[in-house]
Amino acid sequence: MKNLRMKSARAAKDMSQQQLAEAVGVTRQTINAIERGDYNPTIKLCLAICHALDRTLDELFWED
Amino acid sequence: MSDKFRYKESGYDERQTAVRGRAFKWAYITLLVSLGIYCVTDGIWNWCVPFTGCASAISVSVIVMACICIDGDAYWLTNKNLVGQYVSFALIGILNLGIAIAAAIDGTLVSEGRVQLAGANLALSCAFVSLFIAALAHHAQLQQESDDD
Numbered sequence: 001m002k003n004l005r006m007k008s009a010r011a012a013k014d015m016s017q018q019q020l021a022e023a024v025g026v027t028r029q030t031i032n033a034i035e036r037g038d039y040n041p042t043i044k045l046c047l048a049i050c051h052a053l054d055r056t057l058d059e060l061f062w063e064d
Numbered sequence: 065m066s067d068k069f070r071y072k073e074s075g076y077d078e079r080q081t082a083v084r085g086r087a088f089k090w091a092y093i094t095l096l097v098s099l100g101i102y103c104v105t106d107g108i109w110n111w112c113v114p115f116t117g118c119a120s121a122i123s124v125s126v127i128v129m130a131c132i133c134i135d136g137d138a139y140w141l142t143n144k145n146l147v148g149q150y151v152s153f154a155l156i157g158i159l160n161l162g163i164a165i166a167a168a169i170d171g172t173l174v175s176e177g178r179v180q181l182a183g184a185n186l187a188l189s190c191a192f193v194s195l196f197i198a199a200l201a202h203h204a205q206l207q208q209e210s211d212d213d
Contacts (some may be wrong), residue, residue, distance in 0.1 A: 025076070025077065026077035026079070027077055027079075027080065027137060028076050029079075029137040029206075030079040030080070030137075032209065033079060039079050041078070041079075042078055044078075045077075045078055055171075
């Protein structure tokens, strides 16, 4: 399932996939895979992304 | 952002590590199956020298490993020097192909009904040319993705 919330949060911070990837220390392809729903990140990477985007885990990764 | 929240444990990130683990698993299985096939067929027909048989099995497993890694952006040189990577693949492939062709022309590729050492060069050239093609195809796919992004 696509993670559109993460994509919109990244866009709201005016960050490219590359910038977010550099901020959290992964490759751009990994960020792309998470946004497309092709990769399920570990909680450690989720936290790093949340801190980089100033969002909570619930806001970005909780599925209703 | 503080280093506390940066995910960085090695040269590869967590997704790449997972991809490499999967690649090594399939490469290992491929190596075992290839060696098994070689042992059985060589026992029946005695078609090649042991070095060439082992080199061929290794080449097949390397193709499997590298293709999975390249497809998952987890190859060891990814994001560092792509041109150097492609040129290396092509050069090694062409060099080995040249040696194999020279041996075929000399008539030493197959001797007494058995594939000789030059067969290993042929297997390696197939492996590296395959990797070159896989790397080029993936590069084109990545460029298309970045255009979409």
